[in-house]
Amino acid sequence: MRFSAICEIFEQIASTSSTNQKVAIVTQFLRQTPIDEIPLVIQILTGTLFSQGAPLNIGYIILWKIARQVVGASENQLEQARQAHGDLGGAMAALFSQRKTRQATLFMVDPPSLNDLVNLYQRLTITGSRSTTRKKQWIAAFLDRLTAVEVKYFVRLLLGWLNIGLQTPLVLRAIAELTNVPEESVRRAVLKHPEVGEIARIAMTEGLNGLARIQIRPLIPVLPMLAMQTDTFEEALRDFGGTVAAEYKYDGIRLQLHQDGDRIEVFSRRLTQLTNQFPDLIASWKDITREKRCVVEGEVVGMLGGKITPFQVFMRRIRTYEIEATASDVPVSLFLFDVLFVGDEDVTRLTYRERYAILERMFKPSEHIRLATRIVSNDVKELQNFFEQAITAECEGIMLKDLKADYMPGTRGTRMLKYKKTLETLDLILVGAEYGEGRKSALFSRFFFAAWDETRTKFTTLGKVSTGLTDDDNQVLNDQIRPLIVQEEGRRVTVAPQLVCEVLADEILESPRFEAGYALRFARIVRIREDLSIDDADDIGKVKNLFTTQRSRKNYAQGKHEQE
DNA sequence: GCTGGCTGCCC
DNA sequence: ATTCTGC
DNA sequence: GCAGAATGGGCAGCCAGC
Numbered sequence: 001m002r003f004s005a006i007c008e009i010f011e012q013i014a015s016t017s018s019t020n021q022k023v024a025i026v027t028q029f030l031r032q033t034p035i036d037e038i039p040l041v042i043q044i045l046t047g048t049l050f051s052q053g054a055p056l057n058i059g060y061i062i063l064w065k066i067a068r069q070v071v072g073a074s075e076n077q078l079e080q081a082r083q084a085h086g087d088l089g090g091a092m093a094a095l096f097s098q099r100k101t102r103q104a105t106l107f108m109v110d111p112p113s114l115n116d117l118v119n120l121y122q123r124l125t126i127t128g129s130r131s132t133t134r135k136k137q138w139i140a141a142f143l144d145r146l147t148a149v150e151v152k153y154f155v156r157l158l159l160g161w162l163n164i165g166l167q168t169p170l171v172l173r174a175i176a177e178l179t180n181v182p183e184e185s186v187r188r189a190v191l192k193h194p195e196v197g198e199i200a201r202i203a204m205t206e207g208l209n210g211l212a213r214i215q216i217r218p219l220i221p222v223l224p225m226l227a228m229q230t231d232t233f234e235e236a237l238r239d240f241g242g243t244v245a246a247e248y249k250y251d252g253i254r255l256q257l258h259q260d261g262d263r264i265e266v267f268s269r270r271l272t273q274l275t276n277q278f279p280d281l282i283a284s285w286k287d288i289t290r291e292k293r294c295v296v297e298g299e300v301v302g303m304l305g306g307k308i309t310p311f312q313v314f315m316r317r318i319r320t321y322e323i324e325a326t327a328s329d330v331p332v333s334l335f336l337f338d339v340l341f342v343g344d345e346d347v348t349r350l351t352y353r354e355r356y357a358i359l360e361r362m363f364k365p366s367e368h369i370r371l372a373t374r375i376v377s378n379d380v381k382e383l384q385n386f387f388e389q390a391i392t393a394e395c396e397g398i399m400l401k402d403l404k405a406d407y408m409p410g411t412r413g414t415r416m417l418k419y420k421k422t423l424e425t426l427d428l429i430l431v432g433a434e435y436g437e438g439r440k441s442a443l444f445s446r447f448f449f450a451a452w453d454e455t456r457t458k459f460t461t462l463g464k465v466s467t468g469l470t471d472d473d474n475q476v477l478n479d480q481i482r483p484l485i486v487q488e489e490g491r492r493v494t495v496a497p498q499l500v501c502e503v504l505a506d507e508i509l510e511s512p513r514f515e516a517g518y519a520l521r522f523a524r525i526v527r528i529r530e531d532l533s534i535d536d537a538d539d540i541g542k543v544k545n546l547f548t549t550q551r552s553r554k555n556y557a558q559g560k561h562e563q564e
Numbered sequence: 565g566c567t568g569g570c571t572g573c574c575c
Numbered sequence: 576a577t578t579c580t581g582c
Numbered sequence: 583g584c585a586g587a588a589t590g591g592g593c594a595g596c597c598a599g600c
Contacts, residue, residue, distance in 0.1 A: 312592065
């Protein structure tokens with residue numbers, strides 16, 4: 001199949017905002033796709049062709065350099081095109097089609113096929129000295145064979161970002177429609193075996209029976225169930241029927257541990273195999289398990305002197321070299337909270353109450369692997385206390401779980417909720433901005449903020465914030481920024497310090513990058529403070545103070561922050 | 565051989 | 576990770 | 583309520599370039 005055939009479909013999908021219509025287009029296209037090409041076509045439709053398997057190590061910046069060279073554009077020209085056309089792929093396509101010489105030769109070149117893409121991908125996974133240089137050349141050469149539309153989607157595929165309003169969930173819907181199988185069955189199959197193309201092939205050749213055959217199996221990673229946020233305990237109690245299980249929400253990484261006899265593997269939330277990183281956990285599980293085959297799930301954190309370490313300290317454990325040395329520097333504990341498979345049985349359709357009862361019996365807790373701290377409660381006050389206890393124990397907050405819920409992998413559903421700590425808000429000075437991507441490409445959508453230094457005579461930067469504003473407020477802020485621009489460099493502008501925004505964060509981090517020496521974790525803009533002048537903005541003293549006391553209970557606001 | 569830029573992956 | 580928006 | 587888009591800090595590891 002020609003790449004251009006898929007590009008046409010991409011264009012059609014991008015041109016409608018109706019999800020039903022997008023699904024219909026995909027369904028129709030899959031219907032006329034030869035069965036043996038289905039897995040590959042699906043990988044391309046979901047935009048994951050280059051982002052599954054070996055990493056390319058080619059990102060936005062390298063692609064930008066290739067783009068400049070291939071289309072022969074200056075930094076400014078390319079940035080102008082990017083702002084006008086949304087993204088790098090769109091910009092390149094636009095600049096490409098302006099070049100008449102190329103168009104004249106187009107018909108003489110053999111049109112690239114899907115297999116050409118696969119072959120290129122294989123070559124692009126090389127590593128080693130001069131590899132980036134060679135990859136750049138191959139990409140440039142391939143771009144030269146493409147039409148403008150193909151350029152757009154090829155570049156987007158390289159970046160793993162199609163931006164056409166279509167991702168895996170809608171493709172699954174299309175597979176269900178095409179094969180006349182309930183969407184739920186397709187979805188459950190994918191979660192247990194996350195290769196959409198393979199699932200599609202099975203659905204098409206074997207239908208529902210084929211899909212039903214796909215079960216959770218130890219050593220094959222499963223997409224974990226995700227939680228939504230809540231501001232109130234009442235919501236959880238109401239939604240979950242008056243009683244909830246509450247567990248500490250540890251600040252580490254989500255881990256699923258698979259055991260099949262002597263073989264043990266662990267995987268991250270996005271299914272990266274992390275077995276080599278945690279020899280200590282593997283050894284511990286061998287000692288304490290009472291099962292032959294199982295899949296259990298929990299959160300690993302760093303532990304020093306009986307205390308949970310900050311996330312940054314723990315992250316040193318995720319490495320390839322010097323694992324033994326780091327393992328003794330930063331010991332870890334795994335706090336288990338769920339079980340998906342045990343003995344010979346997929347237990348995801350059991351209730352959480354039932355699964356937990358199984359989990360409790362599966363192993364003998366050790367120092368390194370034990371159950372997450374947990375209560376079952378029907379009382380807001382009790383949950384509040386439990387939350388505060390969690391914060392004191394260096395956790396991010398608590399999880400609230402429906403005891404009656406089954407385990408629905410991969411979905412961010414209503415089966416569990418998270419209730420997290422946030423800090424007091426900061427009033428910060430806007431000192432810079434950056435143009436965005438996609439639908440925000442012609443707008444400032446990332447904002448640099450600073451606080452006063454201790455003397456309140458200079459400001460010091462604390463990082464970039466981009467989320468939180470509604471489109472309307474974003475427009476307002478853009479209008480206020482324009483007349484204040486003092487300098488422009490590529491996509492970035494420096495802004496005369498005059499505007500103040502209220503910014504919320506979950507945590508203050510010590511930062512090697514920012515002038516202030518601190519940065520904000522999960523920062524978001526709460527509102528524009530038109531009522532404040534920069535003299536009213538906070539200083540670094542407050543940030544420092546929040547940093548040193550952030551684990552104590554005085555400095556966090558609960559749920560929605562209160563308006564003044 | 566070292567440093568800084570870049571990527572990918574955790575949150 | 577968080578947040579907003581449109582279906 | 584779901585799905586999609588647009589965006590954050592920081593760590594390790596690798597490669598380019600000096």
